[in-house]
Amino acid sequence: MTTASTPSDPLDDRKFVVALARGLELLRAFRPGESMLGNRDFVERTGLPKATVNRLAYTLTVLGYLRLDESVGKYALDAGVLSLGFALLSGTDTLELARPHMRAFAREVGAAVSLGCRDGLDMIYLDTIRSETALTLGLASGSRLSMLTSSMGRAYLAVQPPDVRAALLAELGKAAGREGAAMLADTQREIDTFMREGCCYSFRDWHDDVNAVAVPFREPRDGRWLVLSCSGPASSMGEAVFRDTVAPRLKSLARRLGDTA
Template identity: 80%
Template sequence: MPRSAPAPAKTADLHDSPDSPDSSQSAPFIDERKFVVALARGLDLLRVFKPGETLLGNRDFVERTGLPKATVNRLAYTLTVLGYLRFDEALGKYALDAGVLSLGFALLSGTDTLELARPHLRAFAREVGAAVSLGCRDGLDMIYLETIRSETALTLGLASGSKLSMLTSSMGRAYLAVQPVDVRDALLAELAQAAGDVGQAQTEQARVEIDAFEHAGCCYSFRAWHDDVNAVAVPFRDPRDGRWLVLSCSGPASSMGEEVFRERVAPRLMALAQRLGGPAQRGARSHAR
């Protein structure tokens, strides 16, 4: 079975025109003999919805996917017929429909580790007076599978399904730290490019935390993702299917400084991660940059 790509390829770039970049360069780990471009494009349309967005038009789909308008029209129609999108005739826009919800529910209800983790997350949030979350990778982001806050925790509007940058969040850095070096370097290069002008600086900062994981056993993010948010994260393997999950704890930097996270929060979070899945091992070590 071929290795998966470092991140989902932008399918608009695969076969749209003779001017498209060579697929072996844009998606080096994809076996195109098995890759169904039409299916990937349809899923791309569903992925462009962001938390809080309820309606998107064809122009939004075109801008965010890079697909031609005619292709977007056909994909949106097909997804509507199948029950994954709903078309609002009055506004001329699309909303996610129940088919998407059923997929998400199937994922969450089928995750035994999530059910096992919930009472521990609640207890942890009460104990440290902060927000604690469980997440996994989604493309170049990390996505919350569950997040629980104490009554006094800072509220940033993040809930299950919310996404965080893999590059600046502690959760993303912890995920990167346990990847094989070739996968990690490929992801960092892609993340730096996606971040634009700040990509190099953010990547260098992320590498510092990733390198520190070997002796710290966790990754931090101090005011990197948000001006008043500090966080720590610990990865572990899901005992059921072996995929990497990440626990994170975040709180207001104004009242929960670096020392609090290093001395009080991190040890407790590492103990919880070990209880849920066992100790994490960093991917193949390399100092090559």
């Protein structure tokens, strides 16, 4: 089981509530595009015993975070989760500041531009703006991407203190299984790229027809790291376009929104 705690902060077992962490793992088991999951799905994705999953799912249903469809015996996310998401988005002043700039950026480059932050071992999209004039690719708010294969995740890793980054990479490699070594090597390559160029790329790593670039910046209000990314079809936006045209503009936008590395 993974948690969203920062590796640089030692876990205090006296304060850590295991039951709460397990309940949140059930909510995180939902993936983009999925509307319903059953107990078997929860067990497979969290590694928790079936009896524990049953109790957690019941509790989350009573509290309004899950909704049970008795006709199929599966759960859907309920309004409680949605209210938490709205609270997060409404509390992010940077998102409101960034939207008009992101909209203009998407029009200029003919691609999708997204803003995201870390959640556990993933990056979660806070917002995505797509170009209105060209075919673009981009995930919706709430979508998750792996830190190892996404430019957004690689950019986040690149600005972490060395000990925090090492701990995260070790955990990511373990979670990736047999493919972990190769994925870690690709990620380290892009971290090295960041040290030279101030951005990270993902060329067909996340999807066969998706190229992307990402730039991190510190949110002025509370100093947390957010990441801007721009993605487009690899078939029409090659590596040179991202290196020579998109990346310089994205770095400029990041500097307008906060402190860059």
